[in-house]
Amino acid sequence: MEVSSLPISASHRAKLISAGYISISSLSSISPAHLARDLGISENEATGILKVASQRGGPERTIPSHHSIVDGAQTAWDMLHEEESCRRITTSCADLDDILGGGISCKEVTEIGGVPGIGKTQLGIQLAINVQIPLEYGGLAGKAVYIDTEGSFMVERVQQVAEACIKDMQEYDSFLRKDLPARQVNLQANDFLANIYYFRICSYTEQIAVINYLEKFISEHKDIKVVIVDSITFHFRQDFDDMALRTRLLGGMALKLMKLAKKFTLAVILLNQVTTKYSGGSFQLTLALGDSWSHACTNRIILYWNGNGRYAHIDKSPSIRSASAPYAVTGRGIRNLASNCKRVKLILRARLAHDEHICRSLI
């Protein structure tokens, strides 16, 4: 739609065209003050022009600005806005959350790998609990799907982590609302357990079947916000006579999971094992399933030992920079390494005491 066809005075039309406003859509998101400044006219006149433009532009728009020519395409601006409003799942470890930019991001596939005993299953369980934290405590109030291929999911441990999470929420509550009456956290560990949909699979065919079934399952349970597969690799490390088949199956699985993550805006977390690879004359530790699989995930986090501490390293991510952070596996789940935690607690306590002192002196 052309500006030249608008029923406005000729001088205004000439000013619009020379200022660069050729089509009506260019006038759709501009403010009267801006237009007045651009054209050198009064604001009332600018408002008048815009009113005419919007009346004209409305019913005759053939391509509305918020629909796209290709179905499913978005402008980068829309994507940025979406990403900023996308919530993240906390890992309960402040250092780890920091390097992740707030937590595990929804809408993406994250692969987490490490040696046995480093805490992969523990992290998986922590995320399955943390996704359920209610909105008023900064969580997503979602449910979790946990696909267990190895049998490491122990209910007693999940109960332990859930109880610690409830206690943390209670502490957070009493800290923030210290002058208001304490609000009781009305959740039990069993409520957390009830919100985890647990699949136990025993072969690679069952694994592929469940992942194919997930689309239907999640569309029936819309509040699922995280899918955890522990581990993605166990059933694929047996001897496959046809390695090309294995690569095809893995590729298909990866594609389905990415589609799930995008379509339902949920986080997909794949736990992987490590193996040794002979490269450059020595054996090195690398994630299992080979090079072709390593392209399948959006983000990759590697858990490793450094001295006596557990560390997480962001190995691959399109949006977060590479960094490492220490974490600890405690009786309450994944937490900050003890020394950092004590420091934070001391600072908080000192600040609280200082605030109290000030308040008392004011009374």
Next chain:
Amino acid sequence: MNPAALLQHPLPTRTTKCTTGCPILDSFLHGGIPCNSITEIVAESGCGKTQISLQLLLSAQLPTSLGGLSASSLYLHSEFPFPFRRLHQLALSNPTLQNPLDNILIHPLHSADHLLDLLSRLDPLLVHPPPQTRLPIKLIVIDSIAALFRSEFDNNPSDLKRRSGLFFKISSKLKAQAMRFGLAAVVTNQVTDSVDSSDGLRIGNSWFLYSSGRRVCAALGLSWANCVNTRLFLSRDEENVKDDDGDIVNTRTRTRRFISVVFAPHLPHSSCEFFIAKEGVLGFDSCNDFHLENREL
């Protein structure tokens, strides 16, 4: 195959566990050996792997009210001969059990392929146990897995790859049956000496495992470590004890045995001392120091 059938919802409130027969060891293991997963016991020879395995064969027969599984056991052994006499001695110390030896099935293992074949043919036995055993089978003990793999694989990449493939096949089969029939699976493993290297691989709660004053690591490597859910390490140490007897000071050595958690999804990093007595493997509470002297076998 219906994927919806694989969903377990709501989750059970607790994992079934098999008692070890000793309350101290049970509390160390948070209840006992869990079902539906593979527990591995790693130790050098002479530390007590077979002792604990034999003890489990009997404690599994205890009723569920006493922490047992009320079940028979299957004992697959790759090391010969089978310790019949010791099993008999242990059974005698457990008078509450009726005809305990009837509820223990024993089968020898000759190779890794033999084990895989056996596991594939195990289903009918798990569904319908033989007539003398009245109880269903709920415990499988493999003693030891390392012996099956140590002779027929060379140290070249293709053999190691084939060996690794077998690990995952065996573990996968065992876990599938543990899941379907609610079994507890216990596997024993040996150790190899760990050559001092600065870029050593750390698996679990400590950089190195020590036994008899030597640095050791579990046999079968990283691949097998990925196949088990829980790894427990038994160790022994000779300790010098000074007996102050007036003017004469006697030094003698005393064997101390420890069990510790290398990695487990439900257990914190901890260790517990134990001793082997006539009645079996018993945990040791350090407050009752004087008992140890008289009770060691």
